[in-house]
Amino acid sequence: MMIVDHYAVFGHPIKHSKSPRIHKIFAEQTGQTLDYKAQDVPAEQFSAAVAAFFANGGKGLNCTIPLKELAWAYADVKTERAYMAKAVNTLALQTDGLILGDNTDGIGLVTDLTGNHDITLAGSRILILGAGGASRGIIAPLLEQSVHSIVIANRTVDKAINLAGEFTAKGLITGCGFSDLKGRQFDLIINATSTSLSGQLPPLPEALLVKNGICYDLAYSNEPTVFVQWGQENKALKSLDGLGMLVEQAAEAFFIWRGIRPKTRPVIELLNKERKL
Ligand code: ATR
16 A cells, blocks of 8 residues: 655645645655645644644644744754744654754745845845744845845834844844835845735835845735835836745755755746736
């Protein structure tokens, strides 16, 4: 009898998740036998649902909004990048029976920027909008790319200053409010606020982006997000959303579980084609 390894993504809501589709394509492409389901898990049921999943032979989980911090607390052992992110999007059953927690979001973003879009991060001045969980997850992987500096700007200024303070040992990073951005310029602006989902934009001054600069929205949508539109209006060389990051973080999770790297380009191209239809 063929043994099928079980994987899943837990989140709330989860109905529109693209992860089952992405992992199914990865499995076909790499000849791996596995199944991957989406399961709606509210926060208060998280621990019981994860325990049941692994007790029933599950091998690995992805956790998404609003469960990443709970997954971080649940993991028996954590990678350094997960530890710094204080959030876990990938759980993996290890051979010793312990549950490993990792965070593949940041490396997913870096791979999308550098690998898929040929963007050089080394030496660049980066602005991150927002100081919540999404920002926290990408800071260490960006600093590891020898960037010049990172500025975190947030509506609640203290949160930006405190978050930056946690990473000062890893590179040049400061926090501020949106009004402090006047007169400053950045090579890459990343929107990590939750404003895109509500169709809003933080208040951004004129000429914030250098000529031929890059804009990247961690959120993605079938239509250009308001931040992607802002990038286009501000003459960004590229104004991208987070679809590529989604596929890349999935590929990294697949690698953790299966030890094999799927090809991401065809999957990104397919998902992009579908949303243009
Ligand atoms: P996530 O885990 O997705 O990052 P979060 O931790 O709730 O979610 O953080 C949301 C981020 O979006 C925060 O930086 C928040 O700013 P505050 O810290 O000041 O709340 C930011 N945000 C949400 N709505 C916003 C708005 N209308 N304008 C500007 N920033 C907003």
